[in-house]
Amino acid sequence: xxxxxxxxxxxxxxxxxxxxxxxxxxxxxxxxxxxxxxxxxxxxxxxxxxxxxxxxxxxxxxxxxxxxxxx
Numbered sequence: 001x002x003x004x005x006x007x008x009x010x011x012x013x014x015x016x017x018x019x020x021x022x023x024x025x026x027x028x029x030x031x032x033x034x035x036x037x038x039x040x041x042x043x044x045x046x047x048x049x050x051x052x053x054x055x056x057x058x059x060x061x062x063x064x065x066x067x068x069x070x071x
Contacts, residue, residue, distance in 0.1 A: 009044045009047070009049040009051070026040055041053060
């Protein structure tokens with residue numbers, strides 16, 4: 001598991017509009033942020049991208065502006 005896998009998954013989200021919609025829908029599907037994270041990790045895992053919550057947090061911290069879309 002690694003931050004590199006998170007980076008690859010975000011690249012896949014940018015390439016696959018349906019996958020991106022599915023990931024974004026998790027925010028409305030779950031009220032609890034921890035559930036959103038768990039579902040996001042599962043979605044990534046189902047696509048072959050293995051990483052831990054800590055890896056995701058590290059990536060988001062490092063790329064926060066890029067991920068949020070405020071470039």
